[in-house]
Amino acid sequence: VVLDLGSDASAVATTLAATSFDYIVVGGGTAGLAVASRLGAGNTSSNVLVLEAGSDGQGDPRIDVPGFAGAALGTSFDWGFSSTAQENANGRSIYWPRGKVLGGSSAINFLVSTRPNTAEHDVWASLANSSAWSFNSLLPYYRASERGSAPGPNSQAQVPTWAAASHGTTGPIRTSFAPYMAPSFSGFFKALRARGKPVATDLHSGANAGVNYAPSTIDPSAHTRSYSVAYLALAPNVVVVLNAQVTNINWKAGTTGDAVAEGVTVVPTGGGDALTVVARREVILSAGAVQSPQLLELSGVGNPAILNPLGIATVVDLPGVGENLQDHPAIVDVYRLKPGFPSLDQLSNASFMDDALAQYANGQGILTEALFPLAFLRLGDFLNSTERAVVSTLGSAANNPQLDARQFSASTQLYNANVPVMELLSINVYFGDATAEPGQAYVSLAGCLQHSLSRGTIHITSSNPLAPPAIDPKYLQSPLDTYLLAQAGRYLRRTAQQANLAKFVASEKEPGPAVQSLDDWQAWVRSVVRTEYHPLGTCSMQPRQYGGVVGPDLKVHGTANVRVVDVSVVPIHVSSHLQTVACASRAHFLVRHPWRELEALTDDASVHAHRRDRGEGRGAHPGRPVSPVRTLRSLFSPLSRFGVPLHACDDPPLTHTLHLLAFALDAP
Numbered sequence: 145v146v147l148d149l150g151s152d153a154s155a156v157a158t159t160l161a162a163t164s165f166d167y168i169v170v171g172g173g174t175a176g177l178a179v180a181s182r183l184g185a186g187n188t189s190s191n192v193l194v195l196e197a198g199s200d201g202q203g204d205p206r207i208d209v210p211g212f213a214g215a216a217l218g219t220s221f222d223w224g225f226s227s228t229a230q231e232n233a234n235g236r237s238i239y240w241p242r243g244k245v246l247g248g249s250s251a252i253n254f255l256v257s258t259r260p261n262t263a264e265h266d267v268w269a270s271l272a273n274s275s276a277w278s279f280n281s282l283l284p285y286y287r288a289s290e291r292g293s294a295p296g297p298n299s300q301a302q303v304p305t306w307a308a309a310s311h312g313t314t315g316p317i318r319t320s321f322a323p324y325m326a327p328s329f330s331g332f333f334k335a336l337r338a339r340g341k342p343v344a345t346d347l348h349s350g351a352n353a354g355v356n357y358a359p360s361t362i363d364p365s366a367h368t369r370s371y372s373v374a375y376l377a378l379a380p381n382v383v384v385v386l387n388a389q390v391t392n393i394n395w396k397a398g399t400t401g402d403a404v405a406e407g408v409t410v411v412p413t414g415g416g417d418a419l420t421v422v423a424r425r426e427v428i429l430s431a432g433a434v435q436s437p438q439l440l441e442l443s444g445v446g447n448p449a450i451l452n453p454l455g456i457a458t459v460v461d462l463p464g465v466g467e468n469l470q471d472h473p474a475i476v477d478v479y480r481l482k483p484g485f486p487s488l489d490q491l492s493n494a495s496f497m498d499d500a501l502a503q504y505a506n507g508q509g510i511l512t513e514a515l516f517p518l519a520f521l522r523l524g525d526f527l528n529s530t531e532r533a534v535v536s537t538l539g540s541a542a543n544n545p546q547l548d549a550r551q552f553s554a555s556t557q558l559y560n561a562n563v564p565v566m567e568l569l570s571i572n573v574y575f576g577d578a579t580a581e582p583g584q585a586y587v588s589l590a591g592c593l594q595h596s597l598s599r600g601t602i603h604i605t606s607s608n609p610l611a612p613p614a615i616d617p618k619y620l621q622s623p624l625d626t627y628l629l630a631q632a633g634r635y636l637r638r639t640a641q642q643a644n645l646a647k648f649v650a651s652e653k654e655p656g657p658a659v660q661s662l663d664d665w666q667a668w669v670r671s672v673v674r675t676e677y678h679p680l681g682t683c684s685m686q687p688r689q690y691g692g693v694v695g696p697d698l699k700v701h702g703t704a705n706v707r708v709v710d711v712s713v714v715p716i717h718v719s720s721h722l723q724t725v726a727c728a729s730r731a732h733f734l735v736r737h738p739w740r741e742l743e744a745l746t747d748d749a750s751v752h753a754h755r756r757d758r759g760e761g762r763g764a765h766p767g768r769p770v771s772p773v774r775t776l777r778s779l780f781s782p783l784s785r786f787g788v789p790l791h792a793c794d795d796p797p798l799t800h801t802l803h804l805l806a807f808a809l810d811a812p
């Protein structure tokens with residue numbers, strides 16, 4: 145059920161007034177549609193409402209056609225944010241696209257599908273004090289979201305290595321490998337192999353160090369983007385309202401203890417008459433890393449020192465909201481291709497475009513392609529021992545006072561665990577910082593820092609909900625970030641000079657021959673650093689006393705029924721693109737079956753004892769006894785909700801079935 149508040153406010157008002165919603169999901173993006181659809185699936189009543197500020201982009205070629213990825217940036221499908229002036233990046237404001245459309249950023253991104261490294265999830269789990277967020281705990285959820293297709297033949301006869309066991313087979317999001325591969329892509333892959341980089345077996349496996357071809361979120365039968373709107377097919381009963389911008393969470397008056405949300409206020413996007421909508425159970429925020437913290441602050445959840453001067457009364461004193469912003473800062477070297485080698489730049493030529501469209505109609509050619517070859521490099525993969533010693537100095541606590549003790553220790557663990565710190569990728573189009581020369585084809589090589597030590601903020605500066613918040617990623621706050629990006633730029637230049645890639649390259653455009661010494665490279669980094677579009681951490685999953693905003697159950701500290709389910713909860717960055725990250729996939733289990741998930745959520749014995757006392761946990765004897773028959777019956781319902789036969793347990797319920805059995809046997 146899809147309604148539009150922008151074009152038919154009265155129909156929306158009538159429907160909303162006539163329906164009683166258990167859950168209001170704020171933001172119909174990557175995470176929001178996954179959670180809403182899983183919550184709605186199998187229910188006959190329409191008790192899940194999604195409020196999405198953007199419009200519906202389904203069928204728009206700028207979204208659907210893989211080779212047009214990037215064309216939606218700067219359009220009405222993009223919030224088009226900018227950062228504040230960046231002190232360590234020559235005072236520049238940096239463009240920050242975010243999806244403003246059904247499907248959110250999964251509708252406008254570059255379709256790369258990867259998962260984090262196992263060790264990163266384990267550090268995340270330890271920051272959250274819960275093994276529920278380790279890689280192994282989440283793998284079933286990752287797999288449940290995916291329907292992966294093994295690599296087939298492509299135009300460069302390159303064979304990505306692929307481990308079937310790492311992929312899902314029944315999920316809503318299709319992943320596959322495009323039939324077209326740019327010659328420069330295979331040149332980049334071979335150049336890195338020739339430079340001694342290992343092959344990463346599968347970029348979904350948790351062992352991501354090395355070079356490989358990444359799957360893309362492409363439906364291999366239609367050659368179109370597969371993104372989070374695909375979830376809606378699981379639950380046609382979910383009510384989605386487009387062009388609906390939530391401006392506030394409304395709290396129940398007169399409660400003591402944790403704040404209780406009773407619904408939200410929503411306006412047509414950009415302004416208009418406000419409606420209030422009631423949630424009988426929960427308000428679930430999935431407005432993304434920029435706007436989930438913004439909505440909390442607008443609703444009185446945050447640091448009183450920020451809220452009160454803006455005239456916003458504090459509902460929950462939670463200073464971590466909007467803090468701990470982490471991104472993947474990026475630099476891009478650009479090379480001119482020799483004549484005869486194709487790139488997406490040539491789509492500006494009408495006959496090249498006509499030919500590309502004709503091929504695409506047959507499922508072939510340059511428009512079927514998304515980004516392919518990626519390398520995730522550990523320090524030792526691109527630095528010598530002298531350079532690694534510099535890393536220790538620049539990464540010391542003394543040089544990074546912005547990190548609190550927990551974040552410093554977690555970052556150190558990651559650097560010591562030998563996880564990838566730098567991602568390299570090649571892009572088959574001009575992606576530099578100046579302007580492309582007419583008629584010239586390019587290959588751009590990006591270096592993206594995966595474990596930045598800088599920590600930024602996103603905070604409101606006005607009580608006007610339609611005003612964007614101040615985004616301050618504090619790029620290059622850590623001297624280590626500048627150093628590592630400079631070394632990546634150098635490494636990419638040497639890679640472009642390796643014979644396998646050099647045979648396609650006519651000359652270097654950016655940074656150009658004037659940049660030679662380390663100082664030159666670092667100055668250049670300051671002049672060009674930008675985002676890889678991967679912000680997270682602004683509603684961090686950590687204990688409240690350490691600046692956390694949500695617990696491992698994704699519930700906002702100090703609230704009874706508000707959760708955040710998007711990537712803003714990830715407490716420390718990961719070496720991966722983010723659309724896969726499994727917060728949302730797990731969230732619906734937390735919401736729907738909190739009692740099933742309790743045991744997995746914490747390793748802290750005192751919390752178990754507390755929950756037992758409240759009649760919630762395993763071994764508890766609540767006032768209303770658990771009926772083993774009822775429990776066992778409900779054991780099977782989640783599987784049927786997914787339409788998954790019991791033997792095909794490519795799905796989370798298997799693990800949780802075991803929890804549940806233990807729970808049932810323990811019941812009085």
Ligand SMILES: Cc1cc2nc3c(=O)[nH]c(=O)nc-3n(C[C@H](O)[C@H](O)[C@H](O)COP(=O)(O)OP(=O)(O)OC[C@H]3O[C@@H](n4cnc5c(N)ncnc54)[C@H](O)[C@@H]3O)c2cc1C
Pocket residue numbers: 170171172173174175176195196197198217241242243244245246247248249250252253254255256257258388389390391430431432433435439676677678679710711712721722723724
């Ligand atoms: C240009 C770009 C390229 C990227 N490339 C890749 C890639 O190739 N691979 C990859 O894995 N990741 C990529 N990413 C990152 C990835 O897409 C995002 O990290 C991920 O999709 C974020 O999901 P989310 O659910 O947190 O937020 P989003 O998907 O952004 O969803 C947030 C939703 O909330 C809505 N919203 C916001 N405020 C309100 C409000 N007040 N009321 C109602 N609705 C609201 C928004 O309109 C949006 O639909 C890219 C991102 C961008 C922007």
